[in-house]
Amino acid sequence: MVGPFVRNAVAKTGSDVDTLNFLLAFEYLESAFYGAAYERVRGSHLDFFVGLIADYEMQHDEPLVSMIEGLDGKPVEKPKFDFSYSDDAGLLRLAQLIEETAVGAYSGAMLSIENKEALSLAGSIAQIEARFAGAVRAQNGEDPAPSAFDSPVSEAQVLATLEMFRR
């Protein structure tokens, strides 16, 4: 079932504010995931890797909030998430799912953003999500770039991923 948080995020599909809110919602998920993940792996061999991604992912929220406010929009509320995994391997598999969904979410969302500054901001974040998607795949022993062309992830799929982890 789609909760009010996600419904609000895409209530009026079509405007840049809605698209940016959709991306902000996913960034909140990433910040929450890596914040908790870093607490778990601190001091272990994954400290640097997860810590670096956590640090940079958390920097993505604020500029999106500012951009939404600059376009006279209201940023979505930060929801609570719950991520369950029992070991480092589970954490990294979840990280891969989240990063791949993020790259695809940006690729899809950027097709409908009209404001150039907003598009530029989304692009500058999307590039880092793609870096992370490749790096997490490599960390999992997988091909960092399995195809010459990335595919967008549908809005429905992104929302389903958001709901899957929402508490």
Added chain:
Amino acid sequence: MYADVIESGLIKGPLLETIRKFGSQEAEHVAALTALVKQMGGTPVAKARTSFPLRGRISALELIAEVEDLSGAAYLGQIVHVKNSAVLESMLAIFAVEGRHMSTVDKLIGFGITPGAFGSPMEAGLVLRQAESYVVSGNGKTPRKAN
């Protein structure tokens, strides 16, 4: 660039497979963009003759990282100018793969998987000036010998 690095023999072992893979993906990007330009009634630019400084294994990997960074910045600079949504979709499909290449190569040369939280765009003029350093002839200019 990838072709020259592979041909140089400076990269060996499992790493060579990664470089080959990335190189073949770049060739697919060239083919896709060429087809797109033709489809829109344009003439694809001629392939420039290039020469890359290949002094050793590390410098070859650093070169790849530099060119991938330039490519990522070039796409980031151009996506805001694209009006046709099919063109934007193709560019974004390539742009994301360049990002995957970038973190992989940065890690190979001992850097972190990203230098920061945000990618930096570069305008076309600056991209071309930087790319010019690898061009030895082309665009009707008098060919000069590679070093």
